Amino acid sequence: MELRELRAFVAVVEAGAMSKAARRLHVSQPALSQTITALERRLGVRLLVRTSTGVRVTDAGTTLLAEARGVLARHDQALAAMARHAKTGGGVLRVGVPLELPPELLPTALDRLAQAYPDTRVQARHLSSVAQVSALRAGELDVGLVRERPAGADLDAALVVEENVGVLLAADVAEKLAGPDGVRLESLAGLDWFAFARAGSPAWYDELAAILRSHGLDVGPDVPEEQRLIVELKIPAVSAGGAYAFAPPGWPYPLPDTVRWSPLAGNPIIRRTWAVWPATSHRRDLAAFVAALEDHQPRRSRA
Template structure:
């Protein structure tokens, strides 16, 4: 609602985005989300800017009243003025989905425009140490912590696929064939199976892995699943104590009969000669958890966590 009010008061998305310190695309997405929730069109957009519809004009008065009441209530309860809030620092692992944080941060900025957000990349284990040391407010990690001093919610689930040399993919990939149906079973024809690769077909190849110290529980889950499918060779492309960046991972895959795990949201173009394929049956699902200190009472942090919690959707 803060985003909507800003657009109406500024007369357009670009001016409102500057006022709220968010990108115009993120602000537009926030307003469209509000329109979907309410089931009505709130703004008319043209080359001159944006103006409210009849429903938008009705909402504008209600929104201003509600926001003013909300801010007054929060100030009364916390005893803090609106300008008190400072910054939030978020830890992010490598290969985090690029489309997740922008709308989350836009929602946070619309509700708490005075808050600044800093993002830093580091392994899961390092993030948890920084969180407990007070250097981070939120850690986005692959392993869900069991420390009672920390709370967590599930933020991302990704069914992993594989990147491998195109020549190897031609040997092991399966087309989307229709499974046979017994002629006397009376059953309806089954839908085609998804095209992709069955994990056991990669036996004899090496997995280009990450250091176990990055995320021990996720590493153990991956290696155990690979072993049950006949894959035992692990190729650490950057040593035990260095993170495996996307560039290093792709270079290692391109050297021979090796594969790497990657989500469907892999955002970078693949070098010539490499291909990405889904794993049939989704045997490996990578989860990312949003973690924070259980003692925290920050309303800005609570808003950020609520936006990250996929189980609340």
């Protein structure tokens, strides 16, 4: 069990309704429901009974509620004890952000940060993974969200998101290729991969390229650095019908009727995002921000 799951369960019980708890946690109701269902499946017991008026706790749920409250209280107590050895928050927290993140991840983490450290101001910069790591080492960022974990003992990292990546296709192409489990990766042969510039995230690019080649797909030439702005370019390229692009479920950008997102059968591509910060940092507000990122998002978001 993860702390995020325990917090979600306690919130639902205390709120008495899934929708009310979702608003308190700043997550969508379907995402919260999936978290509770996954927790029940992992434990092999029914924790909540959904009714037309809310939720009712089962005997197993009552047992878990007491344990969960104890675990969360001890966790918070440990953080408070360690915080006495660290520097206080305040000032500006400079955060590096990639172009695509689960839509609820940053708002929830920033909300928790604001509650715990109201004097901390956040400055966000959209940068590639390589640029973020360089900025961290140059002292120009306090924490970054990157697609590849950097090497070296000078930076600490925590895995905060794992996403099963799907594919964006022209609607008529998706209709032809999509099966009951989604689009098979090898069925994309003959289409061009609308890639990002390798210079921005070499390890993630190479991982993707290796997966594509293993399924018989042509990677094509590297693209210019300007193509980092893939959000603006993806839709027109895919809509024309000759290309595909990758995107996670719940992609936060609107899709026209001419473009469709489909899962990839077997989930062959997993995109990971790490929070990375200087190993010498002792900022409490930074630690709270990273903890909020770890608690909020499921390790693997599924279609």
